[in-house]
Amino acid sequence: MKIVADENIPLADVFFGGLGEVVSVPGRTLNAAQVADADVLLVRSVTRVNRELLENSKVRFVASATSGIDHVDTDWLKEKGIGFAHAPGCNADSVVEYVLSVINVLSEQLGFSLKEQVVGIIGKGQVGGRLLRRLEALGVRCLVHDPFAPAEKTEQQAELDDLLAKSDIISLHTPLTKHGDHPTFHLLNAHCIGLIRPGSILINSSRGPVVDNLVLLDRLRQGDMTAVLDVWEQEPDINPELLDHVAIGTPHIAGYSLEAKIRGTGMIYQAMCRYFGFPTRVRINNVMPIPVLRSMTFSSDVQAEEAITTALRAVYDVRRDDNRLRLALRQRKEAVPVVFDRLRKTYPERREFQSLKVRLRNATPDVKHQLEGQGFRVVSE
Numbered sequence: 545m546k547i548v549a550d551e552n553i554p555l556a557d558v559f560f561g562g563l564g565e566v567v568s569v570p571g572r573t574l575n576a577a578q579v580a581d582a583d584v585l586l587v588r589s590v591t592r593v594n595r596e597l598l599e600n601s602k603v604r605f606v607a608s609a610t611s612g613i614d615h616v617d618t619d620w621l622k623e624k625g626i627g628f629a630h631a632p633g634c635n636a637d638s639v640v641e642y643v644l645s646v647i648n649v650l651s652e653q654l655g656f657s658l659k660e661q662v663v664g665i666i667g668k669g670q671v672g673g674r675l676l677r678r679l680e681a682l683g684v685r686c687l688v689h690d691p692f693a694p695a696e697k698t699e700q701q702a703e704l705d706d707l708l709a710k711s712d713i714i715s716l717h718t719p720l721t722k723h724g725d726h727p728t729f730h731l732l733n734a735h736c737i738g739l740i741r742p743g744s745i746l747i748n749s750s751r752g753p754v755v756d757n758l759v760l761l762d763r764l765r766q767g768d769m770t771a772v773l774d775v776w777e778q779e780p781d782i783n784p785e786l787l788d789h790v791a792i793g794t795p796h797i798a799g800y801s802l803e804a805k806i807r808g809t810g811m812i813y814q815a816m817c818r819y820f821g822f823p824t825r826v827r828i829n830n831v832m833p834i835p836v837l838r839s840m841t842f843s844s845d846v847q848a849e850e851a852i853t854t855a856l857r858a859v860y861d862v863r864r865d866d867n868r869l870r871l872a873l874r875q876r877k878e879a880v881p882v883v884f885d886r887l888r889k890t891y892p893e894r895r896e897f898q899s900l901k902v903r904l905r906n907a908t909p910d911v912k913h914q915l916e917g918q919g920f921r922v923v924s925e
């Protein structure tokens with residue numbers, strides 16, 4: 545069996561090597577000739593999977609090691625009887641931790657207390673739902689807008705216009721869709737961006753085109769709101785002027801924790817084994833590397849907020865990713881798309897909060913409870 549795989553799928557050989565010959569290719573430029581004699585195609589979000597790519601191939605199964613599937617023409621695959629799988633939720637904790645790091649950094653830079661903010665979550669799926677739970681564990685008031693997955697608590701439920709007008713922090717977690725009852729392409733258009741209150745923060749880690757980037761840039765030029773973008777229109781050729789106007793800008797890496805990427809590979813491996821009726825021999829937990837930072841100890845007088853900030857920043861600080869992007873673009877040695885893709889390809893190892901064991905010496909049960917609510921593994925000593 546010939547398996548053509550995006551070179552940015554980590555551990556592809558470890559998972560798929562026992563199932564066939566694995567051929568690694570750059571996903572962004574993958575073309576029909578490269579998949580013509582493949583049986584299986586494994587992609588990430590940068591490969592457009594459609595008739596043009598596959599109509600003359602013998603590919604029987606396609607999998608994307610991603611949550612989003614807007615790059616895949618699933619209707620065409622279905623029509624042709626080609627199997628398809630993706631990895632829902634593989635990187636949800638990674639994106640949640642990206643957003644929590646953003647909020648943590650901005651609360652210090654802009655001088656606000658998170659507990660006094662209203663956070664509006666648009667899209668309550670794997671990412672939005674988990675973000676909601678972590679924020680609730682911190683005692684933060686949240687509003688939720690999702691026409692397909694209403695909030696469990698009526699007081700959280702909000703129409704889009706209301707959420708935009710009432711939230712101090714707005715975080716987008718919808719897929720990119722162009723059809724159906726509630727398409728999200730330019731969901732945040734001129735009308736919606738106009739509803740965002742002066743002083744509010746908009747975070748987009750969903751897909752670039754969910755926000756009309758030119759309208760956003762116009763609003764940011766007025767200097768009365770803050771935006772954070774991990775995803776951009778026209779990736780990888782992002783607009784440098786927009787980067788200059790956002791408080792934090794990163795190259796579509798919110799979901800790039802090592803756990804998320806390996807989970808993504810493992811999930812599509814399991815799906816392929818199910819599809820072809822193969823036994824699964826490789827286990828995700830058995831191939832997950834041990835983190836460099838394994839534990840951290842706090843003494844008895846630590847307060848929950850201080851412990852969470854210290855642990856959170858030790859595991860992930862979004863400013864490092866923002867710096868890498870700005871520095872690389874400032875050097876002007878490479879074109880914008882080259883920088884964007886290079887930073888993604890050479891992304892340094894980043895771990896999730898659950899990789900850190902927090903040791904608490906005589907701390908109160910509240911500190912333990914709050915750290916656990918943010919996903920850290922806590923041991924009381």
Ligand SMILES: NC(=O)c1ccc[n+]([C@@H]2O[C@H](COP(=O)([O-])OP(=O)(O)OC[C@H]3O[C@@H](n4cnc5c(N)ncnc54)[C@H](O)[C@@H]3O)[C@@H](O)[C@H]2O)c1
Pocket residue numbers: 611612613632633635636639666667668669670671672689690691692693717718719720726727728731749750751774775796797798799800
């Ligand atoms: N930046 C990154 O690295 C990264 C990582 C993971 C996912 N993503 C993006 O984030 C998206 C969400 O991820 P997920 O894992 O939570 O997906 P998901 O499918 O679990 O959740 C998406 C949610 O959005 C809701 N939704 C759909 N249309 C909506 C609309 N018009 N208004 C409000 N809500 C709407 C759905 O009902 C669903 O609950 C993915 O589709 C992907 O595009 C980005």
Ligand SMILES: O=C(O)[C@H](O)[C@H](O)COP(=O)(O)O
Pocket residue numbers: 552588589590609610611612613635796799
């Ligand atoms: O939808 C997702 O899961 C992520 O946005 C996506 O996977 C980002 O990484 P990429 O596939 O482009 O490497």
